[in-house]
Amino acid sequence: MARTAGSHSDITGPRVRDAALKLFAQGGFAAVSMRAIAAEVGVQAGALYNYTPDKQTLLFDLMERHMNELLAAGTDDPSLAPQERLKKFVAFHIRFHHARPDAVFIAYMELRNLTEENFARIEALRSRYESGLETILRDGVAAGVFQVSDTKIATLAIIAMLTGVNTWFRTGGRLSLEEVTAQYWDMVRRAVT
Amino acid sequence: MARTAGSHSDITGPRVRDAALKLFAQGGFAAVSMRAIAAEVGVQAGALYNYTPDKQTLLFDLMERHMNELLAAGTDDPSLAPQERLKKFVAFHIRFHHARPDAVFIAYMELRNLTEENFARIEALRSRYESGLETILRDGVAAGVFQVSDTKIATLAIIAMLTGVNTWFRTGGRLSLEEVTAQYWDMVRRAVT
DNA sequence: CGTTTATCTGAACGTACGTTCAAAAAGTAA
DNA sequence: TTACTTTTTGAACGTACGTTCAGATAAACG
Numbered sequence: 001m002a003r004t005a006g007s008h009s010d011i012t013g014p015r016v017r018d019a020a021l022k023l024f025a026q027g028g029f030a031a032v033s034m035r036a037i038a039a040e041v042g043v044q045a046g047a048l049y050n051y052t053p054d055k056q057t058l059l060f061d062l063m064e065r066h067m068n069e070l071l072a073a074g075t076d077d078p079s080l081a082p083q084e085r086l087k088k089f090v091a092f093h094i095r096f097h098h099a100r101p102d103a104v105f106i107a108y109m110e111l112r113n114l115t116e117e118n119f120a121r122i123e124a125l126r127s128r129y130e131s132g133l134e135t136i137l138r139d140g141v142a143a144g145v146f147q148v149s150d151t152k153i154a155t156l157a158i159i160a161m162l163t164g165v166n167t168w169f170r171t172g173g174r175l176s177l178e179e180v181t182a183q184y185w186d187m188v189r190r191a192v193t
Numbered sequence: 194m195a196r197t198a199g200s201h202s203d204i205t206g207p208r209v210r211d212a213a214l215k216l217f218a219q220g221g222f223a224a225v226s227m228r229a230i231a232a233e234v235g236v237q238a239g240a241l242y243n244y245t246p247d248k249q250t251l252l253f254d255l256m257e258r259h260m261n262e263l264l265a266a267g268t269d270d271p272s273l274a275p276q277e278r279l280k281k282f283v284a285f286h287i288r289f290h291h292a293r294p295d296a297v298f299i300a301y302m303e304l305r306n307l308t309e310e311n312f313a314r315i316e317a318l319r320s321r322y323e324s325g326l327e328t329i330l331r332d333g334v335a336a337g338v339f340q341v342s343d344t345k346i347a348t349l350a351i352i353a354m355l356t357g358v359n360t361w362f363r364t365g366g367r368l369s370l371e372e373v374t375a376q377y378w379d380m381v382r383r384a385v386t
Numbered sequence: 387c388g389t390t391t392a393t394c395t396g397a398a399c400g401t402a403c404g405t406t407c408a409a410a411a412a413g414t415a416a
Numbered sequence: 417t418t419a420c421t422t423t424t425t426g427a428a429c430g431t432a433c434g435t436t437c438a439g440a441t442a443a444a445c446g
Contacts, residue, residue: 003413003423004425005411009423012424027223028222028223028305029221030223031223034404035402043424046405047423047424050424112219112220150368153368154380159357164352175346183342187350187384191384195393195394195439195442196443202393226432228434237396239394239437248434
């Protein structure tokens with residue numbers, strides 16, 4: 001056998017990434033073999049190399065796509081009041097991260113498996129995202145509506161707190177995502193005012 | 194050759210755990226070989242099996258020791274005012290975690306490499322630690338000094354926020370650990386009152 | 387000193403890994 | 417149908433893995 005019926009690059013490519021995302025999140029980059037990814041897709045290991053030059057690049061692609069999605073989806077309207085902008089940020093962050101737990105997990109946990117250069121590129125993207133929040137905080141401080149002595153620290157603290165939702169929240173539990181978001185917004189609001 | 198000069202179980206045992214801790218934190222459980230750990234200690238791979246039945250148990254031991262240390266070190270005095278108790282908790286959590294970044298990293302990142310049974314045991318220990326904070330929050334709510342609508346969520350949010358310090362704080366940077374602690378305490382205090 | 391016990395070596399076991407590549411089959415276009 | 421391109425197979429490459437164990441040496445003990 002060789003080429004299989006219905007095989008197409010446009011189909012297999014995304015399926016390779018989906019499989020890798022799922023398995024990396026499940027077992028960790030180093031613990032997942034190319035053969036395991038191939039099995040999930042339904043091809044032999046060799047076929048994966050039509051879609052990535054190597055395993056490391058496959059990981060990097062997943063992370064980079066995730067960070068680019070995050071940056072593209074985030075919106076901030078500087079004409080709004082800082083309180084309103086911060087509220088929108090909190091809601092967006094929780095919603096966006098909750099929708100893609102695997103990608104979030106990988107983007108935070110597999111950084112050490114990147115080459116130095118790839119690591120730097122991911123960190124640059126993450127830094128850009130953090131800057132978005134810090135800008136809101138700074139504008140709020142300048143406007144006198146936030147009292148934050150160090151906006152950089154507050155930025156990191158808020159993001160860590162919000163991302164933490166992913167580690168415990170499950171749909172169908174005691175609270176809805178909207179209720180959880182409201183509570184986190186309450187804490188964030190009070191923490192900066 | 195065989196037994197080496199000066200070899201002692203009391204010495205090699207801790208060195209094996211230290212090496213494993215360092216290397217697991219650096220590269221991840223799956224990516225670190227028993228041979229690499231042995232090389233760090235200065236023995237052959239076979240010698241490690243005098244100190245652990247297998248690699249998985251070595252990881253579990255590291256995590257369990259860390260969690261037990263955490264629980265043993267944490268102190269809460271219910272006779273103090275809730276505000277004071279919470280302040281002590283914040284300071285303790287940041288200091289304790291900052292002192293052992295490798296163990297913290299492993300205890301949070303390598304959970305998926307545990308067997309189901311071992312995972313449950315670590316989670317039980319973590320849950321006990323979280324309960325300590327939640328008790329403080331509940332007491333504060335009961336006393337009317339904290340306004341928190343869901344103490345469970347607040348517990349998880351605060352812990353995520355505080356543990357986040359480890360991901361960015363480095364001694365010798367712009368701020369001292371004491372200054373950082375003060376700022377986090379400020380945010381936590383405001384978030385619950 | 388001689389005997390026993392604790393500790394480590396070095397080699398070996400079967401298995402799995404990431405990656406490569408010629409050959410083959412399916413799709414595409416004429 | 418024929419010629420060409422895209423996609424996949426299946427086998428193979430060298431390397432590394434976790435673990436076991438008989439044998440060897442150092443330490444401890446009487």
